[in-house]
Amino acid sequence: xxxxxxxxxxxxxxxxxxxxxxxxxxxxxxxxxxxxxxxxxxxxxxxxxxxxxxxxxxxxxxxxxxxxxxxxxxxxxxxxxxxxxxxxxxxxxxxxxxxxxxxxxxxxxxxxxxxxxxxxxxxxxxxxxxxxxxxxxxxxxxxxxxxxxxxxxxxxxxxxxxxxxxxxxxxxxxxxxxxxxxxxxxxxxxxxxxxxxxxxxxxxxxxxxxxxxxxxxxxxxxxxxxxxxxxxxxxxxxxxxxxxxxxxxxxxxxxxxxxxxxxxxxxxxxxxxxxxxx
Amino acid sequence: xxxxxxxxxxxxxxxxxxxxxxxxxxxxxxxxxxxxxxxxxxxxxxxxxxxxxxxxxxxxxxxxxxxxxxxxxxxxxxxxxxxxxxxxxxxxxxxxxxxxxxxxxxxxxxxxxxxxxxxxxxxxxxxxxxxxxxxxxxxxxxxxxxxxxxxxxxxxxxxxxxxxxxxxxxxxxxxxxxxxxxxxxxxxx
Ligand SMILES: C[S@@+](CC[C@H](N)C(=O)[O-])C[C@H]1O[C@@H](n2cnc3c(N)ncnc32)[C@H](O)[C@@H]1O
Numbered sequence: 001x002x003x004x005x006x007x008x009x010x011x012x013x014x015x016x017x018x019x020x021x022x023x024x025x026x027x028x029x030x031x032x033x034x035x036x037x038x039x040x041x042x043x044x045x046x047x048x049x050x051x052x053x054x055x056x057x058x059x060x061x062x063x064x065x066x067x068x069x070x071x072x073x074x075x076x077x078x079x080x081x082x083x084x085x086x087x088x089x090x091x092x093x094x095x096x097x098x099x100x101x102x103x104x105x106x107x108x109x110x111x112x113x114x115x116x117x118x119x120x121x122x123x124x125x126x127x128x129x130x131x132x133x134x135x136x137x138x139x140x141x142x143x144x145x146x147x148x149x150x151x152x153x154x155x156x157x158x159x160x161x162x163x164x165x166x167x168x169x170x171x172x173x174x175x176x177x178x179x180x181x182x183x184x185x186x187x188x189x190x191x192x193x194x195x196x197x198x199x200x201x202x203x204x205x206x207x208x209x210x211x212x213x214x215x216x217x218x219x220x221x222x223x224x225x226x227x228x229x230x231x232x233x234x235x236x237x238x239x240x241x242x243x244x245x246x247x248x249x250x251x252x253x254x255x256x257x258x259x260x261x262x263x264x265x266x267x268x269x270x271x272x273x274x275x276x277x278x
Numbered sequence: 279x280x281x282x283x284x285x286x287x288x289x290x291x292x293x294x295x296x297x298x299x300x301x302x303x304x305x306x307x308x309x310x311x312x313x314x315x316x317x318x319x320x321x322x323x324x325x326x327x328x329x330x331x332x333x334x335x336x337x338x339x340x341x342x343x344x345x346x347x348x349x350x351x352x353x354x355x356x357x358x359x360x361x362x363x364x365x366x367x368x369x370x371x372x373x374x375x376x377x378x379x380x381x382x383x384x385x386x387x388x389x390x391x392x393x394x395x396x397x398x399x400x401x402x403x404x405x406x407x408x409x410x411x412x413x414x415x416x417x418x419x420x421x422x423x424x425x426x427x428x429x430x431x432x433x434x435x436x437x438x439x440x441x442x443x444x445x446x447x448x449x450x451x452x453x454x455x456x457x458x459x460x461x462x463x464x465x466x467x
Contacts, residue, residue: 027372028364029363029364029365029370029390029394030372030374033362033386034374070372070373070374070375072374072375216359216370216373220344223344244358245343245358247344
């Protein structure tokens with residue numbers, strides 16, 4: 001084992017033992033890159049210096065989690081997925097008097113707002129509650145604000161239209177200077193809060209769970225745990241939507257989900273899920 | 279001579295044509311996996327897989343997260359995701375920020391391949407209009423791996439091979455048509 005790998009293991013132990021953040025189930029190659037990046041950004045000289053700060057500097061853990069987390073997101077990323085949610089999933093959700101949606105790993109919240117727009121256009125928003133979670137507090141703060149760089153808006157507008165948008169994307173934000181501010185009404189029924197997929201439990205009964213581009217950072221065991229959480233949270237027949245390049249088939253719980261649209265990574269919880277209560 | 283057991287390739291502008299010239303020349307019995315990162319700019323990698331699959335002597339597939347790196351197979355990085363090789367020789371993906379304006383980034387692939395295969399990997403940097411891959415190629419060389427750079431004079435876009443030569447240097451600098459022959463020599467038993 002080379003010295004850097006040993007240092008990374010020590011760093012992971014320090015984060016876990018001192019702060020309860022457990023990164024031991026993360027895919028090693030990308031974790032390593034992000035640890036190296038933390039060293040550069042904070043100028044700690046090496047991973048040893050990083051460990052010192054994690055152990056001895058109280059406020060530093062927030063910055064460390066922020067650096068290790070990858071809150072990169074877009075509105076309507078993979079528009080065909082949002083189109084399918086609109087066409088195939090929301091009509092089924094419409095049969096429930098009350099809809100709960102869990103968006104896990106919401107990052108800066110772009111997907112939460114995308115979903116809120118879909119729900120509003122399909123007349124479902126009023127009876128929906130969206131639980132948007134992440135383990136990165138700094139990202140959650142950005143998500144709650146709903147303010148983004150204006151230069152992204154053009155791409156997002158295209159995504160919105162490809163996702164079957166019924167209006168103009170600009171109806172949903174106000175532009176000021178270099179920023180757009182999404183309509184605060186879109187988060188009326190959204191609750192943002194900290195939830196760690198490695199350590200925390202199920203907290204709601206959901207008809208739809210979106211967790212996109214989070215599992216790619218986890219190893220098989222942690223993917224299994226996370227998918228297990230989703231199974232336990234979904235009502236029978238509830239929907240799970242993963243990122244476009246994520247594969248459920250390597251997971252132990254794969255058999256408990258049926259594919260609704262394999263290419264778009266939309267699945268439905270099978271018979272062992274919670275009985276539904278429409 | 280060290281027998282090399284894996285090949286990673288990076289290219290950008292002009293890359294599809296370059297791959298169509300190199301891949302047919304690889305020996306069908308090649309035991310090494312070939313991992314390709316090509317910035318195509320298109321939203322869907324399946325077209326690239328099809329285009330180079332038609333002419334390649336080895337099977338060409340999209341690299342999938344958590345899948346094993348298969349010998350004698352060309353794996354292509356999906357668009358929109360960085361492709362990483364884990365030390366247990368599985369792939370992982372990430373949507374981390376772009377590196378040198380690119381995702382997938384050749385640097386990310388090459389640096390992780392350098393960690394995973396050390397002196398057993400050959401890095402091949404070909405035509406492209408940016409500097410992605412140069413630092414990755416340097417990591418490969420630092421770990422004892424072998425570096426092939428396409429001769430900039432005949433590259434459709436010279437910037438990438440030039441950056442590679444400047445930052446990493448190379449074990450050989452070759453015209454496209456000689457690359458496959460060299461890879462066969464380096465990797466065949
Ligand atoms: C790349 S973003 C995905 C954002 C969005 N879902 C998308 O696809 O555009 C990954 C997010 O997962 C979060 N994450 C990583 N590990 C986590 C964990 N253990 N618990 C909760 N969230 C986690 C990160 O903080 C980051 O915001």
